[in-house]
Amino acid sequence: MSQETFNYTYSASQQEEIKKIRDKYTEPEKQEDKMEQLRRLDKSVTKPGTVISLIVGIVSVLVMGTGMSMCMVGGSDFFVPGIIIGVVGIFGIIAAYPIYNVVTKKQREKLAPEIIRLSDELMK
Secondary structure, three states: OOOOOOOOOOOHHHHHHHHHHHHHHHOOOOOOOHHHHHHHHHHHHHHHHHHHHHHHHHHHHHHHHHHHHHHHHOOOOOHHHHHHHHHHHHHHHHHHHHHHHHHHHHHHHHHHHHHHHHHHHHHO
8 A cells, every 4th residue: 555645834924924924923013114104204294284275175175065956956036045145155165285284384393303314314
């Protein structure tokens, strides 16, 4: 009788994948290196301004749409209030970008010392 055996070996890419999965469960959390921290801080400068300006812009578009609907569907009783509401929405849309700039500028001023400190450490 012949004895048949089956041997299987993983490829190098599979070994790497297995190692990465295993490392997630065996290694303690790694400390964020300074370059990653600098990237994260740089991204966090624009996030609040983006979120606030998107909210203002979306709400303003909905207000403008409500005014347009009042003008077109509401009849003569809602025409003038519809124009007023639509203009308020237009001003909100126009204000969204300056709001983004103001909030982003404040964030830059707030995070500038930390970003400059980290970049100075990395450039040495």
